[in-house]
Amino acid sequence: MYSEMKSALQKPTRKYTYREVDESEVVSALEDIFVIRPQTLRNICKHFVDELTLGLKEDGHTLKMIPSYVSHRPTGKETGSYLALDLGGTNFRVCEVYLEGDSKVRLTQKKFTIPDYAKCGQSDVLFDFLADSVLTFITENHIPTESDIPLGFTFSFPVNQTAIDKGYLMVWTKGFDCKDTINKDVVALLNEALARKNVKVHVTALVNDTVGTLMSHAYNDPGTFVGVILGTGTNAAYVEKVSAIPKWKGGPVESGEMIINCEWGAFDNERVVLPFNKYDQKMDEESTNPGEQTFEKMISGMYLGEIVRQVIVELVQRRILFGGVSSPEIETPYKFETAYMSRIERDHTSDLLDTKMVLQELLNIPYPAPRDRRIVRRICELVATRAARLSAVGVAAVVTKMERVEDGCTVAIDGSVYEHYPHFGNRMKDALHELLGMFEENVNIVLGKDGSSVGAGVIAALA
Ligand code: ADP
Numbered sequence: 001m002y003s004e005m006k007s008a009l010q011k012p013t014r015k016y017t018y019r020e021v022d023e024s025e026v027v028s029a030l031e032d033i034f035v036i037r038p039q040t041l042r043n044i045c046k047h048f049v050d051e052l053t054l055g056l057k058e059d060g061h062t063l064k065m066i067p068s069y070v071s072h073r074p075t076g077k078e079t080g081s082y083l084a085l086d087l088g089g090t091n092f093r094v095c096e097v098y099l100e101g102d103s104k105v106r107l108t109q110k111k112f113t114i115p116d117y118a119k120c121g122q123s124d125v126l127f128d129f130l131a132d133s134v135l136t137f138i139t140e141n142h143i144p145t146e147s148d149i150p151l152g153f154t155f156s157f158p159v160n161q162t163a164i165d166k167g168y169l170m171v172w173t174k175g176f177d178c179k180d181t182i183n184k185d186v187v188a189l190l191n192e193a194l195a196r197k198n199v200k201v202h203v204t205a206l207v208n209d210t211v212g213t214l215m216s217h218a219y220n221d222p223g224t225f226v227g228v229i230l231g232t233g234t235n236a237a238y239v240e241k242v243s244a245i246p247k248w249k250g251g252p253v254e255s256g257e258m259i260i261n262c263e264w265g266a267f268d269n270e271r272v273v274l275p276f277n278k279y280d281q282k283m284d285e286e287s288t289n290p291g292e293q294t295f296e297k298m299i300s301g302m303y304l305g306e307i308v309r310q311v312i313v314e315l316v317q318r319r320i321l322f323g324g325v326s327s328p329e330i331e332t333p334y335k336f337e338t339a340y341m342s343r344i345e346r347d348h349t350s351d352l353l354d355t356k357m358v359l360q361e362l363l364n365i366p367y368p369a370p371r372d373r374r375i376v377r378r379i380c381e382l383v384a385t386r387a388a389r390l391s392a393v394g395v396a397a398v399v400t401k402m403e404r405v406e407d408g409c410t411v412a413i414d415g416s417v418y419e420h421y422p423h424f425g426n427r428m429k430d431a432l433h434e435l436l437g438m439f440e441e442n443v444n445i446v447l448g449k450d451g452s453s454v455g456a457g458v459i460a461a462l463a
């Protein structure tokens with residue numbers, strides 16, 4: 001029965017018109033491809049813990065497990081005013097962070113959009129753009145610049161960090177591709193750009209957004225041991241014992257602990273445990289970094305909409321959806337945004353009228369029938385649920401690695417996917433329960449809003 005349903009989908013056949021393929025057959029075949037069962041979750045989690053351990057042992061493994069040079073968590077008593085710059089992937093923000101000393105923070109910020117020409121051109125173009133934005137911000141906010149202002153730079157790409165204010169870019173991700181930045185110290189690049197523009201600001205700390213999120217939340221909750229990003233990309237950082245980091249060659253660390261940036265987006269680039277399917281593969285092949293960031297590509301905001309689009313395009317080609325009628329928009333890579341999925345999953349009208357609006361007005365599908373809208377909604381649900389469940393695997397693996405399953409801890413999560421995608425948190429919680437049983441209750445997952453920016457201020461204060 002099941003195999004018949006599947007073959008109905010798999011045959012690129014002219015014999016079937018879309019009317020002949022029953023909605024439930026289409027849906028069950030997709031479920032077969034996208035649903036991750038509890039046993040598979042557990043297998044992935046086990047492999048994840050092994051990979052975390054391996055990455056701490058020596059360089060050259062899939063998980064880079066980068067020591068952040070942040071070895072003290074905040075007390076909540078730190079005070080002062082710091083500049084922070086947060087380059088995440090989609091959003092770029094310049095902020096002034098005021099630490100009030102009683103675990104409270106005030107934040108003034110301005111968002112900028114990074115133009116495409118700056119993402120993939122010469123390094124100097126990108127860093128000049130960043131420096132110009134800092135200048136705009138301090139001018140607009142009348143920030144006095146008699147003395148050099150310390151700035152925490154949240155730079156959320158894999159860097160080989162060699163000091164709190166030094167880090168060499170290993171590889172671009174999330175659609176960035178300025179070739180001449182690779183192997184350069186991004187702090188020096190930003191300081192040089194600031195000097196070129198005569199901006200009296202000096203970078204004192206280089207921060208990964210995951211580390212920032214952890215530190216920012218730890219400023220008011222000392223039980224915070226993990227910071228996670230679920231935004232354009234995905235990644236996590238956690239508190240590790242220095243004695244458990246064999247590759248650490250940086251000398252004794254007073255606190256005995258070090259925050260590790262896992263760079264977990266690269267998990268399973270070997271593709272041995274993740275159920276990376278034909279739609280994922282197609283998206284991957286057409287991406288700027290094929291073969292890389294496998295875990296990230298199944299989870300984060302940059303890719304979820306594109307996976308949904310790949311499924312839709314295939315179903316249209318097979319005349320299973322929209323009567324086989326496509327549109328230039330739906331044929332365009334990345335045109336189906338992850339935010340559309342959020343909107344579609346929030347559509348509780350009986351005829352899925354908002355889904356119809358998205359399909360007709362944003363994607364130019366002439367007549368999406370109610371049946372088609374239901375299928376599209378189900379595709380979104382399947383892709384997003386898989387993402388949430390895989391995110392939970394990452395969290396469970398890190399908590400297991402820290403041996404905090406029984407004692408518990410707070411996991412702070414920042415990023416638009418976690419913040420805005422409906423049910424994302426609950427779907428994660430369900431999967432965590434499948435993985436940890438009753439211990440799931442010990443893992444306190446919270447939204448660490450603005451953590452990646454505020455954390456840069458907190459770390460600048462500690463530096
Ligand atoms: P960054 O990763 O640049 O720090 P965000 O955390 O805001 O920025 O994440 C941006 C990503 O979140 C985008 O890739 C976008 O696809 C996704 N996104 C934006 N709005 C929504 C939404 N309403 N629902 C789900 N995802 C969203």
Ligand code: MG
Binds near residue numbers: 088209
């Ligand atoms: Mg961010």
